Amino acid sequence: MRTHRGPAPRLEAVDDRKTWMDLLRGGAVLLVALWHAFEIPYPTVPAGIAWLFDALSVARIPTLMFLSGLLLDHSLRKPTGVYVAGKLRRIAWPLVVWSAVLVIVGWPAAQPGSPWFWLGDGAHLWYLGVLLACYAVGLLTRWVHPLVFFVVGFVAMETLRTDLAFVNNTLWFGLYFFAGATMARWLDRWLRLRWYLPAACLVVATAWAVYSATVNGYAPIAHWRPLLLSLLGVVGVVWFATRLPRVRWLEWVGRRSIVYYVAHVPFIWAITVLVAGVLPLPATYAVVVLVMLGGCTLLARYLGGSILFEFPRLRAPGRATDGTAVAADG
Template sequence: MLQTTEWGPGRRDWMDVLRGLAVIMVVVTHTVRLIQYYDDPVPVLPTIINILTPLRMPMLFLLSGMLVPRSLLKGTWGYLKGKLSKVLYPYVLWTVILALLSALAAGAFVFPDLFHLLFIESATPLWFLGYLVLYYAIALLCRWVHPLIIAVAAVGLSMLPIEGEWERFWYQAVAFFIGVALGPFISGFERFLDNRILCAVLFTAATVAVTIQNLYGQAPQGVIWKVVITVTFFVGAAGLVRPIASARFLSPIRYVGERTIKVYILHWPFIEYPLRWMTSNGDVPLRWLIPITFLCGLVPPVIITVLADRYRAVEWFFEWNPPARRPRKASAKEPIER
């Protein structure tokens, strides 16, 4: 069903920038939400976090879905091997590592219930990877079923009255499979993004709509509404970012976007444990607690990511059987694996 000949060699810098911005928004979100457990944050920050909710993770899933058609061209085994080594493997490994760290921090060493953490407890910090594993598995159906049909089915499934994270799982799936449907037409989509005025209007409309929703509660909050907001914001943001995506001043954000999974995995422990120490061992003013915690959640993960790029022993923590030598910068001829 899916065919793509439009990608060609090379990365899309605008995709890396958007992905990097989304991961930075994740770090900001978790910084503010964890600080709320200890103190009242700056009043405006929780509102900003709520505004970013339909724009943050759904955009990451949509971007991940856009890469699926290219990955499927490797064949079923090549596709599965990449996802098993670069998504499932770090998901399992780091779920265990974080569970053990939490047990040690609580002063009670208990080996985690791995099955429960991986497949039932979606509130763990690595739920993004868990969802991706399942979406990539479902995406194999796209060889025979159009991804938009799966997206429509996901909308229906999200509306079933089932408790837990059911609605969130299928809402994110809608964004992912819209991305899968868009992937084969990347060149045409980029030509559409050349209309800067329209993209600016879409970006502004989505931002204003979600701001009104959070400030006044006047907008509906169903799955269809969220998907419309997500897609509108994504298209607008992509059009605004694309002309400047290759600029040198954006290279740090592009780097974070190229290494999304590593930074995402590492940000949580580097936020949680320094924050626990600062709140229990010192009287750090709130105005300093927020920026310090944010930097802890971003700078050390990036440093470890750089080390993983250079040393295979470090890369083993994020990929099963990584290459013996890895270039400092991703090859322009290699497909993006997420």
Template sequence: MPTAANRLDWVDAAKGLSIILVVMMHSAYGVGEDLNGTGVLHYIIGWATPFRMPEFFLISGLFLGQVIARPWTAYADRRIVHYLYFYALWAVLQIVFKVGLGTGDFASVGSQILWAIVEPYGVLWFIYMLAVYSLVTKLLFSFKVPHWLALAAAAALQIFPVTSGIGIVDHFAAYFVYFYAGYAFAPLVFRIVASAQGNALWAALALVGYAVIEGYLVFAGGAELHPRGITMGYAALPVLHLALGFIGSLAVCLTAALLIRLPWMGWLRWLGEHSIVVYLSFSIPMAASRTLLLKTGLITDVSTVSVIVMSIALLSPLLLYWLIKKTGWGRFLFERPAWAHIPGTPGSRSTIKPAAVQPAE
């Protein structure tokens, strides 16, 4: 397999691992809260807590260097407007479903939609922050801020936790360092992964050792597992927490690079390639399936219910995506239409001949 294609494969596989962890967390915590207990998925997510979101952002920054030097209009269309379109669309859909249809409080739907403009809504905060991180990184690039200075400032924000209560501020402080590191250190990450693929046995042994150490740091030192999360032990220490975020992110990349070499792991690459489809739409079937399962009262085991809910939340968006591709209806849900592009940019009405759309990926 050519090197370029190989890189894309493991990056997609890493995205696949990432989206599984995200859906697993929300499924387990939702069920845990409703049943007031913890299950096996709580332990897996607890172990992955130091790197679960950092690796998502680091991977998202890996290919930013290929577009960062583009003119502002082209860059903004691909890295800012692109994400904001899907955020706005799905925020409205989720608010209507959860607030309007879910509670019958249609009077507050409009106010919540307006509030979602300045306060990232629910699980969609990740999409919102990708646009913010892309904007800030482009500004840093335009003003020629050195990587070391940008990383030092971003690391300081992460090490000294910012708890303003304002979502956009707190999320920026917590995770921008990983997104920027993905952009700044992309060549190094690719070299490390390539080396690991050439030394698969040693890489696998290193990953096993890392997993054991990670588990000890997370669960030792006064850790407590809760239905809605975990209070980490030693892993919560500020500088160590930052380091574990980076190490864990790299471990996900190495794991993906090794797994994708197995002939039966193509599904993981495909899932990662469509991870944004799952991220945008998993919360609605997740909430609905959890509610229906618990109302039946047939299954009350936290682990069992969590696994069922997670499976439905992962598969439902892919089924919806397949139906849209098959019928052609609803393509705007996962593909950005021409009108949602900045005029003059690829895919906009002024630059296309037949109707065209840009996939969410």
């Protein structure tokens, strides 16, 4: 007699694009952008909105980092030169370009004289700097299991104290990256489990998110407890995401997440300078959100593959290419 296991996961072939990853990536990057749309225009965010986004802070960037880690083995199938070039073209390049954009639009925390600024310090672009560091270390997982880097990073996160935001962010969010790289080795087994354990993970993580938002505000970092509780939520979300119906517009955003990520803050800041204090607060938020989402969508639609977001691929004269698309993680 068969037992009911619920909807089957969408287990695409290894080389196929995993649409559920695009779905999660799109949702996570939009949550980041929407939070900044409320946080940047006014120093005090309405209490209910602040609480909601504080609760979601346990999942937004952790999910993005975890998904990149899941795809690490796929990226490492490429020759080392191709792997490195891809990360420089699609992560380092937009990091530099959009750091310069922040200087041009007058971002208050822009410090072009500091090398840390060009690694994202003082702006939302820190995520790309951390991702670069993770991919650099990730090369070593060709010879060393990623769990080793998770354990070493865990110990370093618990013991190392520094005032450098780049180091702190790398030690913290890098753990989600290498947790994802570790999980990739057992992902199929996890996705074939019954729903009870993933659901329990989500319940525990949700309870933690509610407690954290109420007591701590923005989710605390650099401690083992919030790390493990947040990871429970991420792996639970991954299990259920493979069973959700497709949401093609959100998958589209996920495939172009780099555009939304790097461009949303300049749009928000430019509109904030123009309308904050002029329009009523609700109208300010509405205009900021609409312009930010509309501007990012237009950039993604018409300039997504341009030099604004990736350095042109260098080819020898007269040499043909195979036309293979580069993975969304760079």
